[in-house]
Amino acid sequence: MTTDGTRGDVRVFAQYDRDVEESCDVAVVGSGPGGAVVAKELAEAGRSVVLLEEGPPFTPDDFELEGTRSMTRTMREAGLRATRGYVMPTMQAICLGGGSLVNSAICVRSPEKTLTAWCDDYELERTSRADLDPHYDAVASFAGVAPTPANVLGARNLLFKRACDELGYSSEPIARNVRGCRGSGECFTGCRTRAKQSMDLSYVPAAIRAGARVLTSAQAQQVLAQGSRATGVAGRFVAPFSGRPSHAFRVKAKVVVLAAGCMATPVLLRKSGNLANESGQVGENLQFHPGTAAMGVFPEPTHPQFGATQGYQSLHFVSEGFKLETLWTPPGLLAVRVPGFGDALKRHLAEIPFCAEWDAIVSCNRSLGRVMPRRSGLDPALVWKFHPDDFQILVRALGVLVEMLFAAGAKKVVHGVHGLPDAFCAREEAEVLRTRRIGPTDVVCAANHAFSTTRMHGNPRHGVVDELGRCHGIENLYVADSGVLPRSPSVNPMLTVMALAHRTALTIAERT
Ligand SMILES: Cc1cc2nc3c(=O)[nH]c(=O)nc-3n(C[C@H](O)[C@H](O)[C@H](O)COP(=O)(O)OP(=O)(O)OC[C@H]3O[C@@H](n4cnc5c(N)ncnc54)[C@H](O)[C@@H]3O)c2cc1C
Numbered sequence: 001m002t003t004d005g006t007r008g009d010v011r012v013f014a015q016y017d018r019d020v021e022e023s024c025d026v027a028v029v030g031s032g033p034g035g036a037v038v039a040k041e042l043a044e045a046g047r048s049v050v051l052l053e054e055g056p057p058f059t060p061d062d063f064e065l066e067g068t069r070s071m072t073r074t075m076r077e078a079g080l081r082a083t084r085g086y087v088m089p090t091m092q093a094i095c096l097g098g099g100s101l102v103n104s105a106i107c108v109r110s111p112e113k114t115l116t117a118w119c120d121d122y123e124l125e126r127t128s129r130a131d132l133d134p135h136y137d138a139v140a141s142f143a144g145v146a147p148t149p150a151n152v153l154g155a156r157n158l159l160f161k162r163a164c165d166e167l168g169y170s171s172e173p174i175a176r177n178v179r180g181c182r183g184s185g186e187c188f189t190g191c192r193t194r195a196k197q198s199m200d201l202s203y204v205p206a207a208i209r210a211g212a213r214v215l216t217s218a219q220a221q222q223v224l225a226q227g228s229r230a231t232g233v234a235g236r237f238v239a240p241f242s243g244r245p246s247h248a249f250r251v252k253a254k255v256v257v258l259a260a261g262c263m264a265t266p267v268l269l270r271k272s273g274n275l276a277n278e279s280g281q282v283g284e285n286l287q288f289h290p291g292t293a294a295m296g297v298f299p300e301p302t303h304p305q306f307g308a309t310q311g312y313q314s315l316h317f318v319s320e321g322f323k324l325e326t327l328w329t330p331p332g333l334l335a336v337r338v339p340g341f342g343d344a345l346k347r348h349l350a351e352i353p354f355c356a357e358w359d360a361i362v363s364c365n366r367s368l369g370r371v372m373p374r375r376s377g378l379d380p381a382l383v384w385k386f387h388p389d390d391f392q393i394l395v396r397a398l399g400v401l402v403e404m405l406f407a408a409g410a411k412k413v414v415h416g417v418h419g420l421p422d423a424f425c426a427r428e429e430a431e432v433l434r435t436r437r438i439g440p441t442d443v444v445c446a447a448n449h450a451f452s453t454t455r456m457h458g459n460p461r462h463g464v465v466d467e468l469g470r471c472h473g474i475e476n477l478y479v480a481d482s483g484v485l486p487r488s489p490s491v492n493p494m495l496t497v498m499a500l501a502h503r504t505a506l507t508i509a510e511r512t
């Protein structure tokens with residue numbers, strides 16, 4: 001119970017039979033890795049917290065094993081959201097726990113060099129690796145972050161290690177927020193064993209135990225403000241999956257924390273009278289980690305459905321701008337990437353039990369875009385352009401993946417590049433990636449790591465929040481999602497989002 005006597009609870013759509021009014025110390029919008037951390041820390045610090053989440057909660061019975069069906073339930077725009085400019089799919093979850101429900105649980109700290117460069121380039125004074133390590137320690141310890149154990153790696157992950165060893169590239173089992181992973185490879189469609197410590201199973205229940213009130217199916221539509229102070233949040237309850245609007249809610253709060261994700265938070269600010277946008281930076285600087293994958297076909301079965309979804313990684317090339325990982329995709333989605341028609345397609349699909357799929361994500365600090373509100377609704381319009389130099393890094397990364405798959409013993413590699421034969425059958429054939437002119441539209445890319453649309457900057461003229469997450473110009477409005485990252489964290493972003501959110505929560509507790 002909190003100091004104002006309220007008890008923690010979670011409410012779902014069926015319980016809303018009238019308009020709702022709440023008041024609290026802190027209203028948090030969004031229950032992903034950013035918002036859930038803030039809600040727990042502030043509830044445990046004795047603040048009364050209302051956590052608003054537009055999506056519903058999921059239990060194992062709600063998960064759909066078939067990838068495309070799962071996406072229609074757990075992802076915004078049924079998982080078909082894409083950028084314009086360069087057309088690239090990008091997924092954001094809509095559920096209690098946000099992206100943590102559907103992600104691979106990869107937890108990596110940003111390298112010291114990356115954070116030092118952030119400090120230098122964005123006038124930050126307290127965001128070095130040494131500054132963030134206590135926050136990384138706190139969230140990693142609570143979320144059970146540990147290297148993937150050997151017994152759940154499976155052939156797909158171990159072949160990656162073999163390739164790195166063979167070629168002299170550093171590699172390691174990926175640290176993940178899981179407890180008791182069974183290597184079922186189902187992270188994307190929802191962990192049925194409840195091993196993944198997604199926010200709905202870890203931080204949100206802890207917040208509720210400490211007194212937080214959680215309203216699911218609650219779509220925040222406006223941040224309420226008077227002058228330079230936020231006064232609360234208003235919106236509507238929306239039916240799960242259909243989005244059908246129902247009763248209204250209004251939450252009066254002393255502090256408002258926006259953690260709706262880097263696509264939704266800027267839209268909310270723009271639709272709330274262009275709040276916190278004196279810099280003109282709200283929605284600007286959209287950055288991604290575009291990723292591409294290659295699939296090796298091995299002489300022996302690899303049983304790729306077994307093993308931690310993403311269990312091994314190489315940080316060997318991070319200073320060159322890319323990171324390499326293993327991957328498993330539900331077969332229905334993998335099939336979309338398999339080339340050919342008719343018999344050729346059938347032959348490729350029959351090879352899936354012999355395959356290993358590995359991916360590369362690229363930092364892309366020169367490729368920028370923008371999130372813009374649409375006239376109606378809260379779905380954003382997205383524009384993003386691939387800088388030619390960043391694209392060349394992606395082609396180089398693809399070349400390394402192909403080299404690695406052959407080094408691990410693949411007899412052929414499906415690379416997904418348009419205009420080339422469907423697969424390389426020998427390492428030398430991959431030379432064409434170096435010699436042929438390949439453009440961005442020739443390669444299949446997707447990007448689920450997105451950030452920087454409300455970036456932190458020490459100078460209020462160039463950023464939306466300061467390095468502690470507070471909006472420049474509005475003393476009681478904070479942002480705690482991936483939008484605050486000033487640019488790419490060089491590695492998977494979730495742990496950095498959580499560490500920064502942890503610091504923001506402690507800051508709010510100190511100030512209120
Ligand atoms: C398929 C996939 C795999 C990934 N794998 C990894 C990985 O293994 N490791 C890693 O580091 N990163 C991974 N990522 C990225 C990572 O999940 C995100 O960076 C992270 O979830 C961002 O956290 P967030 O709190 O900023 O936003 P989100 O996780 O997007 O949470 C925002 C929440 O706010 C809610 N919301 C939005 N608008 C409103 C509104 N108006 N009212 C109320 N609620 C609202 C959303 O429904 C959502 O639940 C992956 C992402 C995806 C999609």
Ligand code: SF4
Pocket residue numbers: 105178180181182183184185186187188190191192193194195196307308309
């Ligand atoms: S690999 Fe399977 S058991 Fe392990 S965290 Fe992912 S879904 Fe859960």
